[in-house]
Amino acid sequence: MNAYELKISLPDDVAATERWGERVGRGLAAGQTVALSGPLGAGKTTFVRGLARGLGVDDPDGVSSPTYLLVVEHAGAPPLMHADAYLPEKLAAFLEDGGLEYLLDADKVVCVEWAENVGNMLPSNALWVFLDHVADGGRELVLRTSSPQDYPATVDWSRNHGSD
Numbered sequence: 001m002n003a004y005e006l007k008i009s010l011p012d013d014v015a016a017t018e019r020w021g022e023r024v025g026r027g028l029a030a031g032q033t034v035a036l037s038g039p040l041g042a043g044k045t046t047f048v049r050g051l052a053r054g055l056g057v058d059d060p061d062g063v064s065s066p067t068y069l070l071v072v073e074h075a076g077a078p079p080l081m082h083a084d085a086y087l088p089e090k091l092a093a094f095l096e097d098g099g100l101e102y103l104l105d106a107d108k109v110v111c112v113e114w115a116e117n118v119g120n121m122l123p124s125n126a127l128w129v130f131l132d133h134v135a136d137g138g139r140e141l142v143l144r145t146s147s148p149q150d151y152p153a154t155v156d157w158s159r160n161h162g163s164d
């Protein structure tokens, strides 16, 4: 599948991660899924906090790691579903047991941390967000999707090279 991807170098500043999340959040619509991947401490939850602000949820500062809760809903228009697959067997069992319909609610925006652990259950048009540590303390952010037309307001995908 052809993928469109944008690489961004984030400075050693938590606000930079939040700002990019906010920018992505502003361009999202109900029914869309953001799949986040990257090691512990890379900034996934920070990104979702900014995304929640950009989306306009009621309590963006209330976004925290949902690891032991599986799914947390944040009220808003649209609401945000924030899930975490750090414990993959737990979330996968929940999703297989009817939770997938609950999570992928067409009236809500969905964010999933550790999404690679449940990647085959997520929509194929998801926006993937990869975060990783870099040596100077900053972060590398990669945005990738096979459906750039679904995220027209997020970045100018036409400037990005497609890759297989």
Ligand SMILES: Nc1ncnc2c1ncn2[C@@H]1O[C@H](COP(=O)(O)OP(=O)(O)O)[C@@H](O)[C@H]1O
Binding pocket: 010, 011, 012, 013, 014, 015, 016, 017, 038, 039, 040, 041, 042, 043, 044, 045, 046, 047, 065, 113, 137, 138, 139
């Ligand atoms: N660009 C950045 N530069 C420096 N620290 C950052 C950056 N982005 C996030 N952080 C910090 O990294 C730590 C882990 O972030 P968090 O979002 O909880 O990661 P994850 O959800 O991937 O485990 C937090 O202390 C956060 O403030």
Ligand SMILES: [Mg+2]
Binding pocket: 044, 045, 046, 065, 113
């Ligand atoms: Mg987290």
